[in-house]
Amino acid sequence: MRYFIQFSFFGKAYHGWQVQPNALTVQQVLQETMSTLLRADIKLVGAGRTDTGVHAKQLFAHFDVSNRLCIKETVQKLNSFLPADIAVQQIFEVGPEAHARFDAISRTYEYHITQKKNPFLSDFAHFLWTPLDVDAMNQAASILLEYTDFECFSRSQTDVKTFLCHVTHAQWKHEPERLVFTITANRFLRNMVRAIVGTLLPIGLGKFPVEQMRKVIESKDRGMAGASAPAKGLYLTEVNYPENIRS
Template structure:
C-alpha cells in the first residue's frame, strides 16, 4: 500500500532534502527513523528537492508498506524519535500509483527579508539594511508573470529537459517587521527562487530598473540575473495535489 507523509523542518542543520554521500539530509534522517520504528526498510520519494539550509513548512513524500499502520500512533512515535527540527503532521493512504513529485499541481515558496538586525531571525531570514522600493519590486513581479522560460534563473549545468514554468503568483508583502516574497508555480528550476529574489532586490535597491527584468529573462543567461540570496530565508510553504489521490476504496 502507498502512503503520503506530510512534514515540516528547519533546514539549518541539513544538506537539503536529498540523500548525500557525505552529509546529513532530511531524507536520510527520516528514512532511518521510519525504518527503525517500522522494522522494515522505508524509502521516501519527496515532492521535490530543497537545497542546503532551505526550510519547509509543508513537504510531502510517498512510501510503500505491506501492512497498514496505525497512522496516529506512527505520527506520534516518529515525532518522539525524530530530531526537534523535523516534525511529522500526518500520514495519509493514497491510490497505488500516487506520486509525491509528479502528481503535485502547484508549489508555493516564500522568501523572508528583514530590514533591521534581529538576532532571533538570523538563521531564518535575509538581512538587507538598505532601503528597498517595494512598489518597484512588485512591478518587476508583474513582469515575471508575463514569461514562462526561466533559464536565466536556473542553476548552471542542470539536467532538466525544459526551463518552462507556469507562474501563478509572484508578489512582495509587508508583514509586521519583515518583507515576504511569495511565488507559486507548477514547477521550479533548481535555485530559481533564490535567483529571482536576488534580481528583485536589485530592482528594490535601484541597481536595476523594472524593465530590465524582461531583458534578463529573454537573455536566458544566468550571469545577467541577480545573485542567489542566502538559503536561510527560503521556505517551501505549500504543495497541492488532486483530491482524487486520496480517494481510497477498500
C-alpha cells in the same frame, strides 16, 4: 500499500532534502527513523528538492509498506524519535499509483527579509538594512507571469529536460518585522526562487530599472540574473494536489 507523509523542517543543519554522500540531509534522517520504527526498508520519494539551508513549512513524500499502518500511533512515535528540527504533521493512505512529485499541481515558496537587526530572526530571514522600493520589485515580479521559459534562473550545471514553469503568483508584502516574497508555480527549477529574489533586490535598491527583469528572462543567461539570495530566507510553504489524491 502507499502512503503520503506530510512534514516540515528547519533547514539550517541539513544539506537540503535529497540523500547525498557525506552530507546530512532531511531525507536521510526521515528514512532512517521510519525504517527503524516500521522495521522495514523505507524509501521516500519527495515532492521536490530543497537546497542546503532552505526550510520547509510543508513538504510531502510517498512511501510503500506491506501492511496497513496505525496512522495516529505512527505519527506520534515518529515525532518522538525525530530530531527537534523535523516534524511530521500527518500520514494518509493514497492509491498505488499516487506520486508525491508528479501529482503535485502547484508549489508555493516564501522568501523572508528583515530590515532591522534581530538576533531572534537571524536564522530565519535575510537581513538587509538598506531601504527597498517594494512597488518597483512588485512591478518586476509581475513580469514573471508573462513568461514560461526561466533558463536564466536555473543552475548552470543541471540535467533538467525543460526550463518551462508556469508562475501564477509573485508578490512582495509587508508583514510584522518582515518583508515576504510569495511565489507560486506548477514547478520550480533548482535555485530558481533564490535567483529570482537575487534579481529583484537590485531593482528594489534602485540599481536597475523594472524592465531589467524582462531583459534577464529573455537572455536565458544565468549570468544576467542576480546572485542567489541566502538560503536561510527561503521556505517551501505549500504543495497542492488534486482533491482525489487520498485513497
